[in-house]
Amino acid sequence: MTQYAFKEKELELIPREQLEELQLSRLKTTLSRALKTDFYRQRLLPLGIDNPEALHSLEDLRNIPFTTKEDLRIAFPYGLLAVPLEETVRLHASSGTTGTPTVIYHTKRDISAWSDLVARSLMAAGCTKRDVFQNMMTYGLFTGGLGLHYGAEELGMLVIPAGPGNTIRQFKLMKDFKTTVVHATPSYMLHLYDKLSEVEVSRSDLHLRKAIVGGEPHSEDIRRKIEELWGIEVYNCYGLSEMNGPGVAFECIERSGPHLWEDSYIVEIIDPHTLEPLPPGETGELVLTTLRREATPLLRYRTRDLTSILPDPCPCGRTHRRISRIKGRTDDMLIINGVNVFPSQIEEVLMRMKEVGNNYQIVVEKSGALDKLTVKTEVTPEIFSDDARDLNAIREKIRENLKASISISPVVELHEPGILPAWEGKAKRVIDIREKSV
Amino acid sequence: MIIKQISIFLENVAGRLAEVTKLLAKHEINLRAMTIADTADFGILRIVVDQPDKAVKALRDGGFTAKTTEVLAVEVEDRPGGLAKVMEIFQQNHVNIEYLYVSLEKNKDKAVVIFKVEDLKLGEKIVEEHGLGGKVTL
Numbered sequence: 384m385t386q387y388a389f390k391e392k393e394l395e396l397i398p399r400e401q402l403e404e405l406q407l408s409r410l411k412t413t414l415s416r417a418l419k420t421d422f423y424r425q426r427l428l429p430l431g432i433d434n435p436e437a438l439h440s441l442e443d444l445r446n447i448p449f450t451t452k453e454d455l456r457i458a459f460p461y462g463l464l465a466v467p468l469e470e471t472v473r474l475h476a477s478s479g480t481t482g483t484p485t486v487i488y489h490t491k492r493d494i495s496a497w498s499d500l501v502a503r504s505l506m507a508a509g510c511t512k513r514d515v516f517q518n519m520m521t522y523g524l525f526t527g528g529l530g531l532h533y534g535a536e537e538l539g540m541l542v543i544p545a546g547p548g549n550t551i552r553q554f555k556l557m558k559d560f561k562t563t564v565v566h567a568t569p570s571y572m573l574h575l576y577d578k579l580s581e582v583e584v585s586r587s588d589l590h591l592r593k594a595i596v597g598g599e600p601h602s603e604d605i606r607r608k609i610e611e612l613w614g615i616e617v618y619n620c621y622g623l624s625e626m627n628g629p630g631v632a633f634e635c636i637e638r639s640g641p642h643l644w645e646d647s648y649i650v651e652i653i654d655p656h657t658l659e660p661l662p663p664g665e666t667g668e669l670v671l672t673t674l675r676r677e678a679t680p681l682l683r684y685r686t687r688d689l690t691s692i693l694p695d696p697c698p699c700g701r702t703h704r705r706i707s708r709i710k711g712r713t714d715d716m717l718i719i720n721g722v723n724v725f726p727s728q729i730e731e732v733l734m735r736m737k738e739v740g741n742n743y744q745i746v747v748e749k750s751g752a753l754d755k756l757t758v759k760t761e762v763t764p765e766i767f768s769d770d771a772r773d774l775n776a777i778r779e780k781i782r783e784n785l786k787a788s789i790s791i792s793p794v795v796e797l798h799e800p801g802i803l804p805a806w807e808g809k810a811k812r813v814i815d816i817r818e819k820s821v
Numbered sequence: 822m823i824i825k826q827i828s829i830f831l832e833n834v835a836g837r838l839a840e841v842t843k844l845l846a847k848h849e850i851n852l853r854a855m856t857i858a859d860t861a862d863f864g865i866l867r868i869v870v871d872q873p874d875k876a877v878k879a880l881r882d883g884g885f886t887a888k889t890t891e892v893l894a895v896e897v898e899d900r901p902g903g904l905a906k907v908m909e910i911f912q913q914n915h916v917n918i919e920y921l922y923v924s925l926e927k928n929k930d931k932a933v934v935i936f937k938v939e940d941l942k943l944g945e946k947i948v949e950e951h952g953l954g955g956k957v958t959l
Contacts, residue, residue, distance in 0.1 A: 762863075764888065768828075771865055774865075797830075799830055799885070802832060802834075
């Protein structure tokens, strides 16, 4: 019989009725916190929403308007802060649709609650304090690295904060410290395997038994491929920085869809066009409300991720419902090697540079297992110089400016005017020729 | 003497150079010298033609990114040491050369070397002082 491990057994197996009571009580707290922020006061008071006690049931949540990424930009930098600044201990930021990032603040208790959630998730995935955990996700403003790091420490795992890249060092760390669990993007797991033949390390030198993968959507086929190549179990982790980061939803050892931790978030699935709620089993946009965060409460945040609530209970007994794999986005956000990039960010950088013409094209493709971003720009007669060094310097400047904005380094190509398709709206400026993985 | 050279930005795509020569032929422009500097994904084609103004207009009208640059054209004797003599003069007088290429002078047994120098005024002065500033017929 399968042995399921629980970090907070009572809470994880809580009957639905009690879970919903807990949600309502926490929702009221979230609303009272939200009413302390400039943003939500301006948004909610004119609607007569001025008292958390006005929420009589979870259905009443539908009277509250959605919050969008654009709202977070409007509220930048402190408009959504619900506590005095001295109560905050950390911020994380993710890419906005323009140069203004989406910023989320955390109090000490927020970090602790998030860590608990990740620790609970790791334990559900069969990790224990005896595991050696090599975290290959990016540390920094991006939540992937620190989120899992704190959670793994909370569980008592030995954490190797390796960060991404540097394949040779990754193998050395894995071998030297007998790493049993890694955290990486699925494409990096495939990339690592490709590189295994090039290093003086063989699979049998490694003690790897599990991989936690997140940061980018991937198919069940990709999961199976990583599992078969490495001979390990692969667990799907879902999160977004607006909802803390990783650990919003996490797979248990059944590996049949991540459980969304409903004591910490209220989950809704809506039709992205009519904005009406959809029943379990139907695919729509995931909308989440924070239930525990003090510093930055968010009500009905539109994640733009397309998924569905899996209607059947999981054999593990957890009452927190599972969601399906992310099936796509309702906006034009690109996920490139786990980094979120909006085409509008790239456009903003290019349009600011007088050296660059108005036409550009963004191409995303696979280079081996990893994603490759190419930004094609035009050499206008005004900037064309007889000197190739000048052109290369312009190209380098474009690359550096883009890297500063989107935090990944693209390949920049210079083209003759008229070669790239003329201005016809955004859609044709982005060409994503990666194999559709969903 | 100072002459006009035309620089054309070219993508590394098949047939692009052929389109340039075809366009020049159509406008009855005669090519006198040419060179291509190429990098991984683009090239700069540099040409000297008999009618530079007409050529630039035709190229731009034809959708090419073209630009005129002034370069030095120097007559060099077509025998061993011919170029060495000119290079030595440039070296001694600190005329820095960015690139050079070669053409043939019409009706004479001489070569014409096209120099792109860092400081055109200085280059012109030195060339004249050393009796190399004569008119070339391309």
